[in-house]
Amino acid sequence: MGQPAAKTNRISFQGTLGAYSHQACVEVFPGMEVLPCATFEDAVASVWEGRTDLAMLPVENSTYGRVADIHHLLPESGLHIIGEHFLRVHINLLGVPGARIGDVKAAMSHTVLLGQCRSFLRENGIAARTGADTAGSAEIVAATGDRSLAGLASELAGEIYGLDLLARHIEDQKNNTTRFLVMAPEPDNAPQGGDVLTTFVFRVRNLPAALYKAMGGFATNGVNMIKLESYMVDGQFTATQFYADIEGHPDDPAVARALEELRYFTSSLRMLGTYPAHPYRREQEHERLAQGVT
Template structure:
C-alpha cells in the first residue's frame, strides 16, 4: 500500500490540460490518465480513482460534447469545480529555432485558437487527437520542422522547449472543470452552487413556468442548457447551475415549484463556488 492522499482520473495523456487542472487543484494526488471520459468516470466507480476531473465548458468554444449526457448517468456527484486558464505554447525539440518550424500539430480546437500566431509565422496545421499527444509525437519523431501546441506541463514531461508562450488569440481563454466523486459533498451553507438536470412535463409553457420560481425567489441561475435524450427530438433534458444550497429557503421554494412542472428532477451536485467566480465579478 502507498501513503498517497488520493488518486484522480482524467481524460487524455500526461501533459493534457485536464492533467494540468488535476495538478493545480489536487497537487498531492496521484494522476490517472484515461483514454475517454467514460474511462475516467469508470475509474472512480470501480475504485481505481477517488475523484475524476472532467471539462464541462470552455469560454471560447462553449460546452464540451457528451459531458452533459454522461454526468446524470454516471452515478457520480459533483463535489467541486476548477477554472483553468488555458495558455497555449509552441513546443519543439531542444535547440530548435522558431524559423526552423514549418508545421504546428495539435487538437483541432487549439489550432483554431492560435490562428493569428500561425498566420503570422506561416505555419501549416496538422490535426492530432489531443494536445499532449501532439507533444509526445513531436518528441518521438525528432523532426525539428514540426512543433506542438500544448501546455508547459507537456513540455516538461516530453523534454521539449517552449519556443513561444501564450500564443492564444483570446486572452481570457478558460476551461471550467467539474470534480466528480462517488459520494456527494457535504457542502457548507453559503457560497455554493447546486447543479441539477430536469425534464419538463408536456404542458403549455412548462419551461417558462418552471423557471418562474427561481426569478420570484431571487435565485440566480448561472447556467441553463438543453440537450436531446437518447437522440430523440421529443425528449429534451435541461442542465442547470444555480447559486445557493437546496436547504436555503429561497432555493427550496424554487425547487419545489420546479418539481411541479417536471417529470424528472435530479440533483447531481452541491459544492463550493470556485474563487474564480469572485474574480470575474470584480472584473479581474
C-alpha cells in the first residue's frame, strides 16, 4: 500500500507506544508519525479533528475472533476503509538491562497474551501477572528496574522502553495473526482488476427468508463472500446488522448485480470501502493448496 498524500503525516492507533497496533502502523507507513490514543473512538476522532490523516484499527484476530465493539464503531465512524494489513503477533520476553531468563520470576502483560504463552511460562517457572496492556506492561517493567519481573510484548516495545530481549517468539500458536483496517476521511477506491475487496454493512427487511434471498445474488453471480458476521444494534434482539467482506469491485458487472439484488431485500446498506486485498491472503491460499486443504 502506498503512502497517501498527507496533511499532518500522522496516523492514530489505540494503545500506548510499542503496542501491536503501533507496530502495524510502522510496517505499513514507516514514514508517518504515530499518535497513541486511549480508545478506538479517540483514534477515529483524531482523524476528524485533523490531528491525524489516518487511523489503524484492529478488527479480528486468528485466535480470538473479532475485536469487541469494532463492528459497531466502523459504520458510525464516518471513515472509509482504504487498506488492510495482517500482522503476525510475535510475543517476546523483555527484561530490564542485564537480566537473564533465570532471573525472571514473573511476567506481566495483557491477559490475552499471558494465555498465549502458557507453555513457555510453565517450562521456565515464570508466574503470570496481569497488566492493563502489552506495551504498558513493558513500560512498567522498565520503570521498576526489577530483574525478577519481565514483560510480554513486541520487540518494538522493548526498543522503546529500553528492555533487553530475553526470548523471542515464545507464543504457543505460531500462526497468531491480527487483521487491521486503515481508515481515512475520504474513500480511496481501488481500481478494478487485481485482488480487490469491498466491505459493507446492511440490515435486512422484515420479510420471510430475507437474509437467504439477499445472499442469493452473490451465489448466482459468482461473487465470493469471504466474511459475513451479524451483531445486535442498540441492544435490541430484533435489530440485527450484518458486516460483509466480498471479493471484487462494486463496478464489476457481477458485483453490481449482486449488490442490486441485495438492496432489494435490505432496509439499509452502507459501503465502508473498496481497497486492495493484502498479499497475505494469497499466501495463505497457496499454503492451503500446498497442504491439500480446500
